Amino acid sequence: MTRTRLCSFAAWLRLVLGAGVLFALLAFQKGARADQLSEDLSGLASTDASEVSAAIAKAASRGDARALPALHALDEGTLRFDAQKRLLIKSQSGALTDALTRAAATAQGNLEEPASDNEVRRALSPALASLSLSAGSAAVRLKAAHDLGRPSDEIVPIIRNVLAKETDADVKVALSLALAPSDLASDKPADRVRALNAIRAAADASFKGDAERLVGKHPDGKFVEPDAAVRAAAFAAISAIETRQFLVNIVGNTFYGLSLGSVLILCALGLAITFGLMGVINMAHGEMMMIGAYTAFVVQNFFISKLPAHLDWYIAVAVPAAFVVSGAVGVLMERTVIRHLYGRPLETLLATWGISLLLIQTVRLIFGAQNVTVANPSWLSGGVEILPQVVLTYSRLTVIAFSVVVMLFVWALMQKTRLGLEVRAVTQNRAMAAAMGISTRRVDMWTFGVGSGVAGLGGVALSQLGNVGPELGQGYIVDSFMVVVLGGVGKLAGTIAGGLGLGLVNKYLEPVAGAVLGKIFILGFIIVFIQRRPQGIFALKGRAAEVS
C-alpha cells in the first residue's frame, strides 16, 4: 500500500518536472524562432528590390509558415512598414495589423510600401508556393496543393521537392496532380505513366481531354501515344474519371431531386388535402407559397432594420409568420369566395384563378415587379463536400429536413387531432359526417387555412433556394397539380411518393433529355399512368373513390 503510494508520488513528481522542462524548452524555442523570423523578414521593410528579394529567399529557405501572411500581403500589395521598420498589413478598411503577431497595431511615423518589381515577384511566387505547400497542417497543405491549378515552370521543381518529403496521402495525390501537366508533356514514358496514375487516383475530370487525346489515333492510323504502357494507364485514368463523373451525377441529381421534391410536397400537401376534402382545386395555391416567401422577405427586412444583431435568426420568426399569414389569406379566401361556390368545382377553379391574379398584382404593386433577395442566414450558407465536386449545400439539406418536419406535423394533425379526425370523416362522406354533428363548414375553413399555411412554409423554403418574385407560385403550380394527380387525393403517402417521384425523375431526366423534354416525358407518363390508376398511386378504397 505504502509502496504504491510512494511510487505514484514519484511518478507524479516526474510528470510535473518533465512537463515544466518541456514547457520551458518550448517557450524558449518559440521565442527564438520568432526572433529569427522577424530577423529574416526584416529585409522586407525596404524600398530596395534586391533587399526584399533576398529576404523572401531567406524566409522560403527557413520554411516557417508564419512568414506566409506577410508574403501574401506583399503579393497582394497590402504590406506596409513604418518608421521603426515594423511590418504591417493594411486591410481594405485601412486598419493595420502586425504582419507577424496578427495583432492590431498603430503605425509609428510614415507608412511606406516595400519595393515590388519583377524581380521581387519572380522570387515571391515560388517562395509562397513552397512555404504554403510544406508548412502547416495537412488540411492547409491540401488546400494549397488544390490551389496550385496548372503551375508555371519555375514552380514545378519546388513541387517535386515538396512531394518527395510529403507524407500525407491526400496531399501527395493533389501534388502529383499539379505536376501532371508537366509530366504529361515529358519525353519519358515513365513520367507520363506517373502523371496518368495521379490523374486516375484523383479522377479529375479536367484531365479527361488530355487522357483521351493520348489513346486516340492520328489520321494515318498511328497511335498518338507510342508507348502501350502509357496508353493502358490513360485508359485506366479515363475509366476512373468516368466512374467518378457517373457517381457525381447520381449523387448530385438525387440530392437536387430530393430538395425539389420536398418543395413540391410542401406545395402539394395542402392542395391534395383540400382537393380530397372539398373537391376543389385552388389555383391560387401557388400564390400562398409566394406570400410565404414574401413574408420571409418582410421579416428579414424587419430584422435588418430593428434587430441587426440577431439577423441570423430571422428564419425562426419567418417560419411561423409565413404559416400564419398564408393561412390567414387562405381562411379569408375560403370564407369570402370558395364557400359560396360549394358544389361547383369548375367555377371554383376560375374564381381562385381570379384571386391569384389579384394577389400577384397586389404584391407587384407593393414590392415591385423585380425579384427580391431573401438572404440565407450565415449558418445556412456553405455545405458539406461528400465527394470532390459534390457539395450538399446546407440550405438544401435544411429544406429537405424542414419538409420532413412539416410532413410529420401534417401527419400528426391528420391522425392525432380532433380536426384531423373530422377532416378524414368529411373526406370520406360529407353528408354522413354532417349528420354525425360535424360542422363541415368549420372543417372546410380550418383545413383550407392549414393547407395554405403549409404552402406558405413551402414559400419560406423556396426563398432559401432562389429569388423571390411575384410570379414565384406560377412556376410551381402545374408541377404540384401533377403531384396531386400522381399521388391521388387525400392521402399523405401518395403526395409524398408523387412529389419525390416527380422531383427525382425531373432531375434524372434533365441531363439525359434536357429540362423541357423531361417535363414532356413526365406529362406523357402521367397521362398513361392515370389510364391504369385513375385514382393515383394510393387509391382510396371503396365508395369514397366515386365521390369526386
Next chain:
Amino acid sequence: MKAEPAVGLRALHDKRGWLVVALFTLLACVLVPVLSLAVPESSPLHLPDYLVALFGKFLCYGIVALAIDLIWGFTGILSLGHGVFFALGGYAMGMYLMLSIGAQGVYKSALPDFMVFLDWKELPWFWRGFDNLSVALIAALLVPGLLAFAFGYFAFRSRIRGVYFSIITQALTYALMLLFFRNETGFGGNNGLTDYKSLYGYDLHEPSTKVTLCVLSALALLFTYLLCRYIVTSKAGRVLRAIRDAESRAMFVGFNPTSYKLFAWTLSAVLCGLAGALYVPQVGIINPSEMQPANSIEMGIWVAVGGRATLFGAVLGAFLVNGMRSFFTAAMPNAWLYVLGLLFIAVTLFFPDGVAGALGRLRRRRT
C-alpha cells in the same frame, strides 16, 4: 339552362335570332369594308387599319369562345388548354407565311431567317409542303384535331373528368409551350414565327388585304356559330347536355358518353385551329406565349362573362373582355389584372349565367 330558347329542328333560330345574325353579317361584311376602304382617310367615319386588325382579332377570339362554349357550356368539360389548339392552328398558318417570304428575309435565303440563324441547311421534314396554302390550312385544322382526339380518347376512356381533366389539359398546354420554346423543335423557339410579307400573293400590309382577312374571319365566325347552333339544337346536342347534367344517368339510359364527348372535344379543337389560322396573318406573329396556361384560362372567362350554353353570349363575352383588355392595358395597365381578377370572381359568384343571362332576365321582366 333556363334562358335557352325552344329547340326546333327545322329552324335554328326564331325570327329575332336570325335578325341579329343578319345584322352582324351586314356590319362585318359590308360596313367594315366600306368604312375602311371607301370612306376617305380624312373623314371622321373612316375606320383606321389598326381598328380593322383589332376587330379581326376579336372575331377570331369569338370563334374560340364558341368552341369553348360547345365543350364547356354544353358538355360540361372545362378545358384549360384550348390555347394550345389555337396556337397549333396559328403555327400551321405561320409556317406557310414564313415560307412565302421566300428570299425577301434578312438573310436573303429561301429558308426562314431563324433557320439560317441556327445554321440549318435545309427544311426539316415537318415543314415540307407548307409552301402550299391548302396544305397549311388542312394542317391547321387537322393537327389540333388529331392532338385533341388522341388526348381526349385516352382521357375520356379512363373517365377522367371535372377538375382532374381541367388540370391535365393545363399541363398539356404547359408542356407544349415548353416544347415550342426550344429552338431545336424547329418553330423559331422563343421568337416564334413573324415578319410575314404576303399571303397567297397579297401584301399583308395593304389595307385591302386586312379588310379581306377581317371579312373572312367574320364569315368563319358566322359559319362556326351556325355549325354549333346546328349541333346543340340537334339530338346530339341534347345528349351532350344530358352528359353535362348527369353523366352516369345518360350512360345508364344507353348513350356512350365517351364518343359524344370525344366528338364535341375534337370539333372544338378543330374550330380553335381555324381561329388560330385566321388570327396569325392579322396580328403578324405567333410564338409559344400563346400557349401559356394563363391565356387558356382567360378564354374560359370570355365564355363565363358572356354566359355559358348560349353561343351568342360566348361571342359577346369574347368581345367584351378583349375590348376591356384593349382599353385597360392602354389606359391603366396596372389596373388590368385587378379588373380581370375581379371579373373571374364576380362572374362566378354573382353572375353565373353571364351577360346573356342578364339580358334574358331583362327581356322577361319587360314582357
